[in-house]
Amino acid sequence: MIDGYERRFVAFIDILGFKDLIYSIENKSDGGQDYDRVDAILGFMHRESIESNGHHDLLVHERTAEGLLEKELGDPRISYISDCVIISTEGNFDGFKAICNKITKLSVQGASVGIFIRGGITYGNVYHHGPMLFGTAYQRALEIESEAKNPRIVIDDLIFEVLSDDIGTFPFCESAIKKDTDGKSYLLNYPWMYISGYVTDWLGFLLKVKSAILYFLNIFDVRVNGFGYELKQLDRYYCWKEMYSWKLNFDGGNKHILDKYIWLKDEFNSTISTYAEFLSTASGEPRISQIEWNGQVWAPEKDLGRIR
Numbered sequence: 001m002i003d004g005y006e007r008r009f010v011a012f013i014d015i016l017g018f019k020d021l022i023y024s025i026e027n028k029s030d031g032g033q034d035y036d037r038v039d040a041i042l043g044f045m046h047r048e049s050i051e052s053n054g055h056h057d058l059l060v061h062e063r064t065a066e067g068l069l070e071k072e073l074g075d076p077r078i079s080y081i082s083d084c085v086i087i088s089t090e091g092n093f094d095g096f097k098a099i100c101n102k103i104t105k106l107s108v109q110g111a112s113v114g115i116f117i118r119g120g121i122t123y124g125n126v127y128h129h130g131p132m133l134f135g136t137a138y139q140r141a142l143e144i145e146s147e148a149k150n151p152r153i154v155i156d157d158l159i160f161e162v163l164s165d166d167i168g169t170f171p172f173c174e175s176a177i178k179k180d181t182d183g184k185s186y187l188l189n190y191p192w193m194y195i196s197g198y199v200t201d202w203l204g205f206l207l208k209v210k211s212a213i214l215y216f217l218n219i220f221d222v223r224v225n226g227f228g229y230e231l232k233q234l235d236r237y238y239c240w241k242e243m244y245s246w247k248l249n250f251d252g253g254n255k256h257i258l259d260k261y262i263w264l265k266d267e268f269n270s271t272i273s274t275y276a277e278f279l280s281t282a283s284g285e286p287r288i289s290q291i292e293w294n295g296q297v298w299a300p301e302k303d304l305g306r307i308r
Contacts, residue, residue, distance in 0.1 A: 002127075004127050004129060004132075005125055005126070005127050005135065006091070006125070006126060006127075006128070007091040007123070007124060007125060007126075007137075008088045008089060008090060008091045008095065008123070008124075008126050008128065008137065009088060009089045009090075009091060009095050009096055009099045009121060009122070009123050009137075009159070010086065010087070010088045010121070010122055010123070010124070010126050010128075010135075010137040010138050010140075010141045011085075011086065011087045011088070011099055011103055011119055011120065011121040011122075011141055011153070012084070012085075012086055012119055012120055012138065012141035012142045012144070012145045013084070013085040013086070013087070013103065013106070013117050013118070013119035013145070013153070014083060014084055014085075014117065014118050014119060014145055015041065015083040015084075015085075015110070015115060015116075015117055016115075016116050016117065016118055016151055016260065017115075017116075017257075018038075018082070018083035019083075021034050021037070021038050021115075022038070025038065036113075037113045037114060037115055038115075040113050041109065041110050041113065041115050044106070044109050045078070045080050045085060045106065046080075048078055048102075048105075048106070049078040049079065049080060055105065055196075055197050056101060056104075056105050056194065057072060057101075058072060058073035058074070058097060058098055058101050060072070060073045072098065073094050073097065073098045074089040074090045074092075074094045074095035074096075074097060074098025074099065075089060075090050075095070075098075076088070076089045076098050076099065076102050077089070077128050077129075078102070079128070079131065079133050085106065085117075085119075086128075086133060086138065086141070087099055087102050087103065088126055088128045088137075089102070091123060091162075093163055093166045093169075096159065096163060096166075096171070097170075097171060099121060100121075100171045100176065100187060103117075103119070103121070103153055103187060104187060104191060104194055107153070107187075107189060108190070108194055108195065108196045108205065109196045109197060109198075111189070111190075111196070111205075111208070111209045111212065112196040112197075112198045112199065112205060112208045112209065112212075113198070113208075113212075114211075114212035114215065114216070116151040116212075116260075116264065117151065117153070118145060118148045118149075118150070118151050118152060118153070119141070119144075119145045119148065119153045119154070120140075120141045120142075120143070120144025120145040120147075120148055120153065120154045120155075120156065121141065121144070121153060121154070121155050121156060121159065121187075122137055122140045122141045122144060122156035122158060122159065123137060123156065123158055123159050123162050124136050124137030124140060124158075125137055126138050140156065141156075144156055148184075148186075149260075150180075150260055150263040150264075151189070151260055151263065151264055152180070152184075152186040152187070152189065152263075152267075153186055153187040154184045154185065154186050155177065155184075155185045155186060155187065157185070160172075160185070171187075175188070175191060175192055176188055176191055188267075188271075189264070189267050189268075189271075190205075190206065190209060190267070190268065190271045192275060196208075203279065203287060203288060206268075206271070206272070206279075206288055207288060209268060210268060210288070210291065210300075213261055213264050213265050213268055213291060214291060214298055214299070214300075216257075216261045216264075217258070217261050217262070217265060217291070217298035218297055218298050220253055220254045220255075220257045220258040220261060221253060221258050221298065222253030222255070223253075223296075224253075224296070224297050224298075265291050265298070268290075268291060269290040269291060272286075272288060272289070272290050273290070286302070286304055287304060288304055289301045289302040289303075289304040
């Protein structure tokens with residue numbers, strides 16, 4: 001093989017709605033909340049590409065002549081430009097664990113500020129050293145991302161063949177990877193107890209995600225008019241004005257984009273249902289409710305959440 005080429009796991013990730021965010025930022029003199037959200041996620045990616053942010057790291061230690069050297073499991077490497085992120089890791093099971101962890105880390109960090117991602121993971125030949133990046137695995141990951149459609153990270157079937165001996169071992173299990181209705185396998189968006197750096201517990205993370213999904217469902221659904229009572233009430237729990245301001249405009253609509261957030265809503269509701277027993281009070285009452293269409297707006301099926 002050509003010097004520098006390696007067989008690695010490669011992921012190509014796209015930030016959804018990035019073009020519209022930039023358009024919004026450039027049409028506001030102060031940038032506003034959209035600028036803060038973009039700054040937060042791009043700043044996170046930049047720090048992560050230089051050295052790990054420390055949250056959810058998979059660390060290992062290597063004995064050297066100078067002592068123990070701490071490094072990340074699977075040798076993750078990250079490149080990014082604008083709204084695209086490319087991650088590669090070693091082509092073994094440790095590398096697959098590392099790439100799943102790194103992507104999930106980015107996914108939950110973004111979801112906490114209302115930014116969602118889509119992408120694909122594959123395996124194959126790639127040259128990924130510093131700013132230099134090329135190879136068939138990179139091209140294949142790009143193709144998978146373009147076919148993913150929904151805000152999910154699709155896993156190439158090839159990976160299940162390459163790591164066939166590890167099937168059933170985390171993350172090859174239902175708590176991390178799921179098969180969608182179209183037969184594609186993908187990383188779960190909200191894995192059990194995996195939180196972002198913005199919160200201290202999983203419930204707090206889910207409430208932030210719920211706020212973002214509700215916002216986008218109502219923004220892009222043509223049936224929604226005005227700023228309904230149910231949505232005003234949500235600020236008590238989900239801090240709408242901090243993330244999106246009170247200048248909310250619900251007179252638009254885009255079915256193509258709406259379908260993506262309906263998929264996210266279903267993924268969120270499925271998570272709440274799966275872990276209901278862990279998201280309840282001592283008396284069995286739910287501490288967070290699912291999202292539903294109530295005939296006027298998208299809202300919680302019950303007015304449940306943590307009062308700030």
